[in-house]
Amino acid sequence: MKNLRIALAQINTTVGDLDGNAAKVLDFARRARAAGAHLVAFPEMALTGYPPEDLLLKEHFVANNIKALRRIARAVKGIAAVVGFVDRGQDGSLYNAAAIISDGKVQSVCRKAALPNYSVFDEKRYFTSGGPGAVFSCAGVRVGVTICEDIWVDGGPYLAQASNGAGLLINISSSPYETGKRVERFKLLRKRCRQTGTHIAYVNLVGGQDELVFDGASMVVAPSGKLVAAASQFSEQLLVCDIPGEGVKAPPLGEIEEIYGALVLGTRDYVRKNGFRRVVIGLSGGIDSALVAAIACDAVGCANVVGISMPTRFNAKATQADARTLAERLGIEFHEIPVEHVFQSYLETLAPCFQGQPFGLAEENLQARVRGNVLMAFSNKFGWLVLTTGNKSEMATGYCTLYGDMSGGYAVIKDILKTRVYELCAYVNRKAGSELIPASIFTRAPSAELRANQKDQDSLPPYPVLDELLVEYVEHHGAFQGMARRHGEALVRKVVALVDKSEYKRRQAPPGVKISRRAFGKDWRLPLTNHYKTC
């Protein structure tokens, strides 16, 4: 096989930004050419961003994406390019496609054959399945192109491409992050390399899009199954590699580091791509808001993070002090706005109707809702985005207040179980080399502080037990008997009931970064009206 230099353009596109994405493609094509590459490949649907969802139902959107592709084809010079876009057949059918561009023209188009329609994917809502993909020649080397899912299915188009003499298979992907996904992708590619006897170059999207984070981690794997080049996760990169040969290899991240990176990028891109500059967070002095504040600092810079503490009669001096200390150590703007007076005015206003009723959930929720309103008032007044601080254990069990602590534009840690919140906070301090998050925040028993002497553990099982069960029920749709065997019938009944009856809260929750196998977002479509009893 001749020597071919390829460049994988791991770019951060924005959904719907046809002009911006096209400009980025041209910029990276120029850089690839300057690096001496014969061929540059871009992620799946690089032109439209991924996933454009129902924008695809707008005819003008698809027409404009094709126009943008033609402009790119004319402008790319001195290098071949594989560019993801949306193709339209003569009958109007849409295809998730890759254009093979060279010499000022679209030379051929490859249409995705395997359309994922599970988990967060809805590709059969929009696309028709394509053919066996394209094989083209570049600098004397036969190159086959597949799109994302095509390489995952056994017996996919890569087999025919290899049989047809391809020495290099390029897979263009927009594969969202999940814990451990990078390793899973490498194992798959290694297997396909050995099956086909070819090099595989895998280019993946990077960036945040609503609840999804695309982590990049583009790579080149040799026919032996050896990793010969690897891009970093969570940042743009042009990965250049000679085939045969080797390129740079970014060192792999540890699990917690990787999750933290996903949270930072997802938050940064949601803020930035939605036109916000600053964010505001309710700082309770607890571990969840501490983590969100730390992530926000890494995402948008400490100067753009505002923390607000909003005590009522139930907030301990120690937690308020912790909130203040945290803000000082992070170096963020901080305000203390006591809301007891507002809370009291609600109680007085409601007193005629609530006469004789004991203090209860209504009064607890009111405090959370006053805080939500104050944060939203800051958002409305100054144009800041409210980041919510609820974790997955709370979202699962409904241990959160709708229109209260759930109020906000982005729910940074909604897919992070409470036990992992602690691990991530420990990582924040390790990374900083100092106690950025005060030790007392780690050691104090978690409390919503909405009534006297309240502790989370009064209402919920201990978090290590709860979280293990939640993984089983939420992420694996566990059946009663198996769960009961491991956790006991009573506990399972209690937790399953909490999860099931909180669906209406989750339905109205803001989006947040998906990091798990199954997050409360596009891959969790449970009916609200639902009489099914798992137990």
Add this chain to the structure above:
Amino acid sequence: MKNLRIALAQINTTVGDLDGNAAKVLDFARRARAAGAHLVAFPEMALTGYPPEDLLLKEHFVANNIKALRRIARAVKGIAAVVGFVDRGQDGSLYNAAAIISDGKVQSVCRKAALPNYSVFDEKRYFTSGGPGAVFSCAGVRVGVTICEDIWVDGGPYLAQASNGAGLLINISSSPYETGKRVERFKLLRKRCRQTGTHIAYVNLVGGQDELVFDGASMVVAPSGKLVAAASQFSEQLLVCDIPGEGVKAPPLGEIEEIYGALVLGTRDYVRKNGFRRVVIGLSGGIDSALVAAIACDAVGCANVVGISMPTRFNAKATQADARTLAERLGIEFHEIPVEHVFQSYLETLAPCFQGQPFGLAEENLQARVRGNVLMAFSNKFGWLVLTTGNKSEMATGYCTLYGDMSGGYAVIKDILKTRVYELCAYVNRKAGSELIPASIFTRAPSAELRANQKDQDSLPPYPVLDELLVEYVEHHGAFQGMARRHGEALVRKVVALVDKSEYKRRQAPPGVKISRRAFGKDWRLPLTNHYKTC
């Protein structure tokens, strides 16, 4: 052809209620037998309810639905039955299926071939496409069975069934309501009858499930295309018909009557199936909350509706009086809870941080949010469901407050354009034969009353103009040029920008009854982060 008596069991199932749905199937099978029917047919997925969404990913859910089917097969006596359920293949694949039951056994199973994966449907997420369907004999007549979409596609399995001697085609459906859908279904069935030369018996689900309302309107159409039996919309019915012969024919509803029926049933079933008895509504004295209150009375009974008026400094005496009059005429419980004091306490609390800032959106939204909190406090205290009162024109343009007037469990009129709100209110009075909704509510210019002398028309185009444009942009994904030709460039730019930038509000909105071609719900999946510019 011999004479066959069939019964179409237009039943109201509940998603996930395997035991309850099975009991209802048995009850209607007994009633059909008592009516002398040879055959009774139930809607698509009658056992599981429709759509069960991700419940289908739980193995135990599917296993339990199959167990329920076996129990039914053993219990149904002296009549053949076609029962919708979820079938599982040996490889674990799922099928949307119909069991043909007689003599205590499942005699055969028909699996749906055409799986809708557009609009509100996600059937390819769960199901594998089935075969050509089943033809069986009943009382000497050959009967073919298809499932919902199967009859809609040209060249569907009904052709082969007719060629194989079927004299009667049964289609079991769970077809959600949309304005005009009943007529559309009849036209389709008439066409299929003429194509195949057979009778077609169409049995449809009835009932509300989250945002969908299934309207029933089951029918039998003769080979000539003549309608020979027709069930009512929006209520359970056992429609019995001799073939050949005629059955009862419910008179068709007018368009407004039909939409009102959908809103009432959708609301009633959401309330009832989610275990609520009473509902609470913020009554502003405006037309939207008047309509919602009237619908609520028809849905759950006046005794179970509570109206709350929550004036601040900006609410005119006249609108407050209208709220009170409306409540009196409807005969509902009514409370006036002035919230000026709470609003004032927020302003004082925020004053140190908002110094020098003019009164603006933050202060307007605060009033709406105080009201939302008060309604939620009643919900939390007494277990009432909050019904929100926003219409589709507001939901489209973002002329509503997140965590304010958008707070609640069910958004009854979220798919009703403002111009149609007036038509429906006029219908309410016509139906009552009196001015249930006071005339002054119709004639006063709409206002949110969140600042002095505010009118909707200060911020929005006149509603008749706005609504026409919204139909074009929202329901038909209109392109700029066509819309601009009809409405002018400036207006289109303004309205499109309002719609596009309000996506984050809609994402956190409660569900409400879908009545249009495209509602803000499962058939509206626009990204939040979205740089696409239609204009």
